[in-house]
Amino acid sequence: RMKKKDLLRDGAFILIGTLLVSAAVKYIYSPADLDTGGVSGAAVVLESLFSVPLWLSNTMLNLPLFLLAWRAKGWAFIRRTLAATALLSAELYLLPEHTLPLADDMFLAAVFGGLLCGVGMGLVFSARTTTGGTDLLAVLLQRKWRHLSLPQLTGAADLVIIAAGFAVFGLVKGLYALTAVFVTARVSDFILLGLRSSKAAYILSPDSEAIARDILREMDRGVTGIHAKGMYSGAESNMLYCVVSPREIPELKQLVQRTDPEAFVIISDVSEVSGEGFSREKT
Numbered sequence: 001r002m003k004k005k006d007l008l009r010d011g012a013f014i015l016i017g018t019l020l021v022s023a024a025v026k027y028i029y030s031p032a033d034l035d036t037g038g039v040s041g042a043a044v045v046l047e048s049l050f051s052v053p054l055w056l057s058n059t060m061l062n063l064p065l066f067l068l069a070w071r072a073k074g075w076a077f078i079r080r081t082l083a084a085t086a087l088l089s090a091e092l093y094l095l096p097e098h099t100l101p102l103a104d105d106m107f108l109a110a111v112f113g114g115l116l117c118g119v120g121m122g123l124v125f126s127a128r129t130t131t132g133g134t135d136l137l138a139v140l141l142q143r144k145w146r147h148l149s150l151p152q153l154t155g156a157a158d159l160v161i162i163a164a165g166f167a168v169f170g171l172v173k174g175l176y177a178l179t180a181v182f183v184t185a186r187v188s189d190f191i192l193l194g195l196r197s198s199k200a201a202y203i204l205s206p207d208s209e210a211i212a213r214d215i216l217r218e219m220d221r222g223v224t225g226i227h228a229k230g231m232y233s234g235a236e237s238n239m240l241y242c243v244v245s246p247r248e249i250p251e252l253k254q255l256v257q258r259t260d261p262e263a264f265v266i267i268s269d270v271s272e273v274s275g276e277g278f279s280r281e282k283t
Contacts, residue, residue, distance in 0.1 A: 010127035014084050018131065020120030022091035026054060028113035031103035034177040035165025036117070036184065037158030039133030040088075041177075045161075045168050055092035058085070065136040072140060080129035081136065088131050110176040114183025121184060122191025134158050193271040199249055200270045203240040203256055204228065205263035212240055214255050219248065243273055 025040045033048060035041040043057035062085050069078050102109040124131060138153035145153070162181070166174035205211055208225065215223045221244055228239040244252055249267060256263050 010129075013123040013127040014080075014129065015087060017120040017123030017127070018084055018087040019091050020116050020123070021131065022088050022095060024113045024116040024120065026092055026095055027098060027100050028102050028109050028116065029180070030054060031099065032106060032109040032113070032176075033165075033169045033173050034106075034109060034113065034180055035162055035169060035174070036113075036177050036180050037134070037162045038131075040131075041158070041161045041165060045164055048168060053093070055089045058092060059089045062089075062132045062136070065132060065140070068140055069136050072143065078136075080127070081132050084124055084127075084129050085132035106173065106176045107179075110180040111183055114180040115187055117180070118184040118187025119191060122188035125188060125192055134161070197246070197269060197271045198243050198273040199246055200268045201240075201242045201244065201249075201252055202266040202268075203242070203263055204237060204265075205240075205256070205260040206237065207260045207263070208238040208240050211256055211259050211263070214259060215240075215242055215252070218255060219244070219251060221248070243270060 021040070025044065028034070029036060029040070030044050030047060033044070035044050039058055039061045040054075042061055043052075043054045046052040046057045047054055066078055066082055066085070102112060121131075130136075134154050134157040135150075137157050138150045141153045141157075142148065142150060158181075162174065162177060165177055169177075203211060212223045212225065215221055221242055223240050223242040226239045226241055227236070229236045242252070253265065256265055
């Protein structure tokens with residue numbers, strides 16, 4: 001059972017995230033004729049060909065997918081995604097009509113649209129849900145093609161929709177749409193992983209015991225000793241392993257240098273760190 005504050009946080013993420021995505025689709029992608037895949041990309045194509053409102057296309061294309069997913073997976077599987085999709089359609093309907101000059105600069109439209117959509121999708125993904133569309137379709141298709149992964153099926157479905165955009169809007173706009181897809185993916189990955197990224201430090205020193213005590217006492221961080229052996233010298237030592245936040249790296253390096261200026265230190269990026277002293281994943 002989730003705590004109330006976690007539900008409120010996830011609700012805020014979904015609300016803000018879908019609002020950013022709907023703004024990107026309505027104010028940037030649609031005026032610039034950028035089909036970035038997914039149901040929203042299909043909605044842009046349908047609006048261009050048949051003047052179907054974006055909110056209506058998003059609703060009608062998602063509706064059969066939700067019905068099929070509900071029958072196949074049950075209510076618990078679709079309820080969050082249904083809420084996010086309903087919010088996205090409502091926001092596409094309620095956002096006031098407004099014209100931005102971005103459609104005149106395709107590169108700026110692709111980059112800024114991708115940035116806006118990436119932040120929005122990152123927030124939605126952080127709430128452990130999606131906006132429906134090809135993600136739901138992939139789940140349904142996997143029941144028949146079990147040897148294919150969900151990302152493969154989602155990518156294939158998006159590719160078909162993007163190909164339709166190439167056919168309708170032409171090669172140049174299609175390539176700008178792919179640029180927007182790339183920016184969206186990179187930004188959403190940063191929102192999901194970058195904000196929760198940490199640093200792992202590997203420390204080799206003959207004074208490992210003293211360094212470990214300083215880390216435990218002064219930084220209040222856990223540290224693990226790992227038995228290590230130099231394959232050239234044959235000397236055995238105790239390698240320290242410690243995970244810290246990025247802002248703690250200068251303090252850690254200073255602490256190590258103070259005890260052993262010749263210590264060998266390796267700093268690497270890690271992500272999805274949870275546990276004492278770090279964020280915990282909620283279920």
